[in-house]
Amino acid sequence: MYKSKITYLKKLELFKELDDHQEGKFFAIIDQKVKNHLPQWIQFSPHVLWLKNPEEEKNLDTYKRAVDFFISQGVQRDSVIYAFGGGATTDLAGFIASTLMRGIDWVAVPTTLLAMVDASLGGKVGVNLEAGKNLIGAFHAPSSVLVCTDFLNSLSEKEILSGKGELLKYGFLSREIFELIQKKAPLEDIILESAKFKTRVVEHDFKEKGERIFLNLGHTLGHAFEPTLKMPHGLAVAMGMKYLFRLMNQTHILETWNLLAKSLALPLEKLEIANYDNFDMKTFLSYLENDKKKVKSSIRLVLVKDIGACYIEEVSMKDFIQKIQTSHEFRY
Ligand SMILES: NC(=O)c1ccc[n+]([C@@H]2O[C@H](COP(=O)([O-])OP(=O)(O)OC[C@H]3O[C@@H](n4cnc5c(N)ncnc54)[C@H](O)[C@@H]3O)[C@@H](O)[C@H]2O)c1
The missing domain is CATH 1.20.1090.10 (Dehydroquinate synthase-like - alpha domain)
Incomplete structure (x- = not known):
């Protein structure tokens, strides 16, 4: 069954919500292009995997790199992975969350218009193969989608x-x-x-x-x-x-x-x-x-x-x- 909570919030409200996680391990996959939008503590967090070209990195190589990275950072069955980015980032992050430790929770923070109205919603997650786009994937809904249209200013x-x-x-x-x-x-x-x-x-x-x-x-x-x-x-x-x-x-x-x-x-x-x-x-x-x-x-x-x-x-x-x-x- 699909159940994702969608919340619409301004940037300051989003930061306030994120700040609650500052003390623990904040696991995240983030599109480098939205780095400047984020609070300093996230920009310098050691638990973040940054993507330079999300669509090119939406593949099994990055999947393996990310899984190794999060395990080395101490991810656990009850950890949550945050995804900040467009559809390529949320597809990849959701796919990692769908299989890591047989499935952990993830939260989508869409930063493109396409991801806000489509890609981050619905729980279809996956990666591309050389043979075609989205050929490996799963249905794994984000537990929460935080929509903040302030990200669109730089799009x-x-x-x-x-x-x-x-x-x-x-x-x-x-x-x-x-x-x-x-x-x-x-x-x-x-x-x-x-x-x-x-x-x-x-x-x-x-x-x-x-x-x-x-x-x-x-x-x-x-x-x-x-x-x-x-x-x-x-x-x-x-x-x-x-x-x-x-x-x-x-x-x-x-x-x-x-x-x-x-x-x-x-x-x-x-x-x-x-x-x-x-x-x-x-x-x-x-x-x-x-x-x-x-x-x-x-x-x-x-x-x-x-x-x-x-x-x-x-x-x-x-x-x-x-x-x-x-x-x-x-x-x-
Ligand atoms: N899962 C689904 O249901 C679903 C539905 C539709 C599309 N998709 C997937 O989504 C992807 C397309 O999504 P997309 O268009 O968001 O692509 P994308 O994630 O590649 O983002 C597009 C570009 O915008 C940049 N970007 C992201 N946020 C930004 C911001 N706030 N400011 C400046 N630049 C920013 C990215 O770095 C990238 O260059 C495809 O991989 C597609 O397969 C998935």
Whole structure:
């Protein structure tokens, strides 16, 4: 069963909460880029494993290095590991926590927009292999998620846009979020509602046997756009939704997509194949075929009937690929 407590707090409140752990051993895995946000005692703590390039270090080598490090630092069955960073850091830290001493508690402190609304929530943790992303993993929910949007002050525009791509997805999944985005509510309010929404879904369906699959909206094509066009995850998801709606001739849903994308100030030109001169259909299709969510020779597409009403359509992979190859949307 999934149970994670989410708390929203300002930086000073977060520090106050962390300060309570100053006397004991504060085990943590932290993205180096957020070091300056943290209190001095954490910056100089001997129990912290720092990551320079989290996505590159989200692998089994770092896993082994981290496990050896925490054991040498005296980690015990009732210890807690804190993870400060984006999704790459929280995925890695959660995976370490899931197996260290057969599973210990961990606390996520997401520092990117994408991690605040998606990656740090839901308990899917893991590492990448050379053969592909997230190929080894577990379901291990953080006991607590501490969301402090002050970390976003140092986040690059590119990473903010990546998180906004995922917010666009939530705009289709929930009427409340749709309305917040449409009226250009403060980002904090949209983050809060999106995190609450994902938590509710995961509480009902931790192991993705039912409604959790709707959270994959946009990901089938998005997972192929991301490496082909070397674009950030969330933007690729937004683009994945747009091209799926086009392929399936969902004109009215496309209009809603445009409305949401404009309200979120997404860069529309970056979400069009025609504006890339390096789009390679062969590469794109090879990523699509390797998507691990493929069930045998068919693919389960998440489609939208209306805001808050998604459904699944299972189509043959062969037909889907043929549809893409003959679609004028993928020609430029
Ligand atoms: N577990 C899940 O359910 C889930 C869901 C979606 C994505 N993911 C995973 O999450 C990862 C993507 O997450 P992400 O976009 O957060 O990537 P990330 O963790 O790589 O962070 C993106 C960049 O932002 C930097 N950064 C982090 N916080 C910062 C801050 N406050 N200020 C300045 N720079 C900062 C990082 O160093 C990195 O360069 C992928 O590995 C993906 O597989 C997991």
